[in-house]
Amino acid sequence: MFIERKFPNTRLRRLRRNTNLIDLVSETNLSSNDLIQPIFIKENFDGTEPIDSMPNIFRHGIDNAIKEIEDIKKSGINSIAVFPVIDSINKDSKGSQAVDANNFISNSINTIKKQFPDIILIADVALDPYTDHGHDGVIINDQVDNDETIKILIDQSLILASAGADMIAPSDMMDGRIGLIRKALEDNNYKDTILLSYAAKYNSKFYGPFRDAVGSSSNLGKSSKSSYQMSLKNKEEALHEVAMDINEGADIVMIKPAMPYLDIIHAIKENFKIPTFAYQVSGEYSMLKLAINEGWLDSDVMLESLISIKRAGADAILSYAAKEISKEMQNI
Ligand code: PBG
DSSP states (O other), rough: OOEEEEETTGGGOOOOOGHHHHHHTOOOOOGGGGGEEEEETTTTTSSSSEEEEEEEEEEEEEHHHHHHHHHHHHHHHHEEEEEEEEEEEGTTTTGGGGGGOOOOOHHHHHHHHHHHSEEEEEEEOOTTTTTTOSHHHHHTTTTEHHHHHHHHHHHHHHHHHHTTEEEEEEEEEOTTHHHHHHHHHHHHOOTTTTEEEEEEEEGGGGHHHHHTTTTTTTHHHHHTTTTSBTTOOOOOOOHHHHHHHHHHHHHHEEEEGGGGEEEEHHHHHHHHOOOOOEOOOHHHHHHHHHHHTSSSSHHHHHHHHHHHHHTOOOOOEEEHHHHHHHHTTOOO
């Protein structure tokens, strides 16, 4: 619809006279409810250690993870995504630990849910923390095998659901896994387990620091995930991926990375109008945080990045800066 806008009837600066006015007419508002904090929990480890390529982010032993989650809750955030850092002696070519019902991550989830029954806990489904080659699936004839991988991911999902994860988040990008995992959850009476699908996950170099954090980068070496993660040149394919995952039973879809893929977030929210999350990944975080720590960028760029992701259409955002931004927003 064409509306005639003419100066001086229209002076857009009238509504920018002070911050109260600016806030009153703001179209996008970010709150602690929109933020999810990822957290790295390390096997066979006590205490807390820094991650070189992720300023201000740490690997925690389970005891310290509990303290960290207390602090996350204090910041006003109620959702976390847990990522295991598995001892390299426990990794193998099949990622066997992923399907051991008594494994490190399920014990950790158990412990966390006992302490914090209300926290919304998201658990990743993929084999890369557990494989000695760093891929998300099993390799057969030099290829990450789709269907054999799904069989393992189903067992991994059931274990995570039984440990108490509220959301199961397949990040592996195998075709058809959402449908088969959904069926297994239903068959085993996990009717309320939420499937958060990493539906449009791009083959991005922005994951580098995460792979350092979980110790999969040296295992992966020069090998690429391009045979399962999406080509960064494609947008319509993302809609195709999302349509498939919704049909197969995803409750929420996720786009990843976030800031270089705002057009994808926007297109998916516009087209499907279902809960849509975005993951501001490790490389996005580290880039901004390093520049902030060096004094090259004002610290408000972090909030700006999150608001841009929300404005694009994300309902919630996984971000390593979640706790810090939430504290800032609540003046803690
Ligand atoms: C594993 C997984 C990755 C991330 C989340 N789950 C890495 C990858 O696909 O290589 C990346 C998160 C980040 O960079 O912060 N399947």
